Amino acid sequence: RIVTSIAGKSPVAVAVNTAAKAGEWIKSKLGSYENLEEKTSSQDLVTEVDQGAEKLITNLINTYFPNHAILGEESVEPGPEGAKRALEKMRNEEYLWIIDPIDGTTNFVHGFPFFCVSIGLVHEGELAAGVIYDPLRDEMFVSEKGKGAYLKGRQIRVSRELRLSESLMASGFPPQDRSDRHLQKFTEIVPKVRNIRTSGSAALHLAYLAAGRISGFWEPSLNVWDVAAGVLLVQEAGGRVTDLQGNPYTLETTDIAATNGHIHDELLKCFKNYYD
Numbered sequence: 001r002i003v004t005s006i007a008g009k010s011p012v013a014v015a016v017n018t019a020a021k022a023g024e025w026i027k028s029k030l031g032s033y034e035n036l037e038e039k040t041s042s043q044d045l046v047t048e049v050d051q052g053a054e055k056l057i058t059n060l061i062n063t064y065f066p067n068h069a070i071l072g073e074e075s076v077e078p079g080p081e082g083a084k085r086a087l088e089k090m091r092n093e094e095y096l097w098i099i100d101p102i103d104g105t106t107n108f109v110h111g112f113p114f115f116c117v118s119i120g121l122v123h124e125g126e127l128a129a130g131v132i133y134d135p136l137r138d139e140m141f142v143s144e145k146g147k148g149a150y151l152k153g154r155q156i157r158v159s160r161e162l163r164l165s166e167s168l169m170a171s172g173f174p175p176q177d178r179s180d181r182h183l184q185k186f187t188e189i190v191p192k193v194r195n196i197r198t199s200g201s202a203a204l205h206l207a208y209l210a211a212g213r214i215s216g217f218w219e220p221s222l223n224v225w226d227v228a229a230g231v232l233l234v235q236e237a238g239g240r241v242t243d244l245q246g247n248p249y250t251l252e253t254t255d256i257a258a259t260n261g262h263i264h265d266e267l268l269k270c271f272k273n274y275y276d
């Protein structure tokens, strides 16, 4: 069982507490943010609530673990190159926290109720803990390496579908990739699956996959903070995460395929010539 007492300074307990505090604050700001800025385009947004939540999270983690490194989306230069450079710089830290203060900023801005706080912890290069909190539904998804995945304290597992034809899938349209090949793949996959959701939060989609609410998820051009916590949740819930060619997930993986395991090869088959 995952320990959630903060007294022992367990990193997971700190992550859970921090996500809860940040989530509550973000929820209180829904519909009342004041500054909306475009980062790389009108599809890539940031508000003072994203920035404030990242500060809150960083300060809390620093209080408990002053020697740990923290990589947060809003402290990194916008665009894929900035993300890559930041990860390269911090990758070899013994403890590295990977933060997405609001995953689903576009939803937050429009008042579409699907966003979360995502906090991952990497220890010596390996995912060690992952916490995703949906403040609107008060759903806390928690995973620790080797200890399983939990939602509100109950263990969760991926779903059982064996074929794409019976699968509920999720994907997304990242600001950095509206390429023809991504759109083309979408049209190819739609007729093969039961249905597809594109709800605007990669992290929450991964948490839903871990909880068995969807069967699989794919999306290209994601950043490490979109997926780090969610990847561990999926793995600890019995699922599989690779890149779109089937290579095991690493922190550098940006094009993600994540499934309940059973449908993984069938999904990967759809991406056979993706990069040609």
Ligand code: IPD
Binding pocket: 045, 100, 102, 103, 104, 105, 106, 172, 173, 174, 175, 199, 200, 201, 202, 203, 219, 221, 222, 226
């Ligand atoms: C975005 C969300 C979205 C995905 C984008 C991400 P943000 O993160 O995860 O679902 O399609 O690729 O950038 O900017 O809301 O934290």
Ligand code: CA
Binding pocket: 044, 045, 073, 105
């Ligand atoms: Ca963003």
Ligand code: CA
Binding pocket: 100, 102, 103, 104, 225, 226
């Ligand atoms: Ca994100």
Ligand code: CA
Binding pocket: 050, 073, 100, 101, 102, 103, 104, 105
């Ligand atoms: Ca974000």
